[in-house]
Structure formats: structure tokens, C-alpha cells
Amino acid sequence: KAGVTQTPRYLIKTRGQQVTLSCSPISGHRSVSWYQQTPGQGLQFLFEYFSETQRNKGNFPGRFSGRQFSNSRSEMNVSTLELGDSALYLCASSPIGGSQETQYFGPGTRLLVL
């Protein structure tokens, strides 16, 4: 099976712009989670989607949003970018998002905000 794929892999934006990141989960996986990784804050949970519904959300401002499509692919959007949004954004998938399930991670999208 193909793994989790994320596009684009690298992105440079300027403050105030918006960005959309894409994630394709492993075939058959219906749960998709997003995480932000920074040197200062480490790995932080953004949100989780299952069957096109957001089931859980981390402590991030409303500028961070996401959605999931009927084929389980997911996108996250960050509006009005700030310098502090520079990070590696990781997507992970699992069959149904159960707490005992392994989450499989993609390679990430590295976002640099100038």
C-alpha cells in the first residue's frame, strides 16, 4: 500500500498570505490528523477528521482550519500567515482514529513564512 502523501513538500509564503496544504491518507484509512512541529513547541495536535467531520481540535487560533473530502483526502488552510506559523506540518492517517491505533505519518510540508 502507498503511504501517506503530502503536497507540497516545501512552501515559502509571506506574512498575511494564506496557504493550503494537502494530505492523502493510506487507502482505506478514514481518520486524518494534522500536527504542527516546531523547534520551540514540539509536536502539537491541530485537528482530526473522520468521514468529513472534525471530531477533535487542538488549541490553535481560528486562522487554522481544515476539511476532509468524501475520499478521505484532507486539506488544511492557514489564513493571514504569521512568522510564527513557520513549521513542519505533518499529516497522519489511521483506520478509524481509535486511541489504540497506530497513526501513519506523511513526510510533512515544510512551511517558511517570511
Added chain:
Amino acid sequence: GDSVTQMEGPVTLSEEAFLTINCTYTATGYPSLFWYVQYPGEGLQLLLKATKADDKGSNKGFEATYRKETTSFHLEKGSVQVSDSAVYFCALGGAQKLVFGQGTRLTINP
């Protein structure tokens, strides 16, 4: 809320040395526990996991035992290799999400 505390890094060892990376957690209920590894420029890969107390997860020579009494899940390997150099994350499985420790950077010198 749920949290994970990992041993501060970075950790530098010589090849064939014994490795321990400490991990303790705070959680309500009985979460699953995971160790993930991140190699440079890559995403996270599952190293091992344990889903209930006293379970031992193992993979590639690494082991960790779920200790409910000490709320710990320490990672061990008897003889490390240069190829084990990476960042290691301890995590607990919560409601539709993982809660991660801060990560421990491990460097193995030949």
C-alpha cells in the same frame, strides 16, 4: 490534561553502548503508549507500541514496557548502531489524537 515528559536531550553515545530514554506520562484512564522515530528530513515512523499495562513493545532491538504503577514507558536498546541516530518521541494515544513528549535527539558515534 494528558501529558508526556521525556528525558532531556541531546544524547550522544558510542556504537554498541546501552541506550535508555526515559518517558513518563500523565493521563486519565489507560491510554496506549507509543515510541515514534524521526530521521532527518522525514516524517515520524512508529517504532513500537503497547496498549495495556505490562505489555512490552519491541522492534529492531528496541524495547519498552508499559508500567502503570510508575506511569512510565522507557525506551531501551542493548547495543546501538550509528543508524539509530535520530529523534525519538514518546506519545500517548488520546481521543483521536496523539500527545507527544518533546523528543530526544540521539547521536551515535562510530
